[in-house]
Amino acid sequence: MNNYTTKTPKKQEVKTYSVSDIQQMLNISRSSAYQLTQQGLFKVVRIGKTIRISKKSFDEWLEETGIE
Numbered sequence: 001m002n003n004y005t006t007k008t009p010k011k012q013e014v015k016t017y018s019v020s021d022i023q024q025m026l027n028i029s030r031s032s033a034y035q036l037t038q039q040g041l042f043k044v045v046r047i048g049k050t051i052r053i054s055k056k057s058f059d060e061w062l063e064e065t066g067i068e
Contacts, residue, residue: 016045016052026067 017025023033034051037044042061043054 015055017055017058019051019053022053022058025062 019030019033019037022028022036023030026033026036028036037051037053042057045052045054
């Protein structure tokens, strides 16, 4: 009998999307996805050259637009 317990690491909840994620979800071009991030429709954070979009604010915006 084995007395060892194996802990599985908890999967962290995703709190941001990348521009690529937005592009795939909306089925739009990469440049259109970047343009969306510049319109102030949802919260965007720049970390160096990387752009991250708040999952919560993007999902709320998506729901408001009725695109889902």
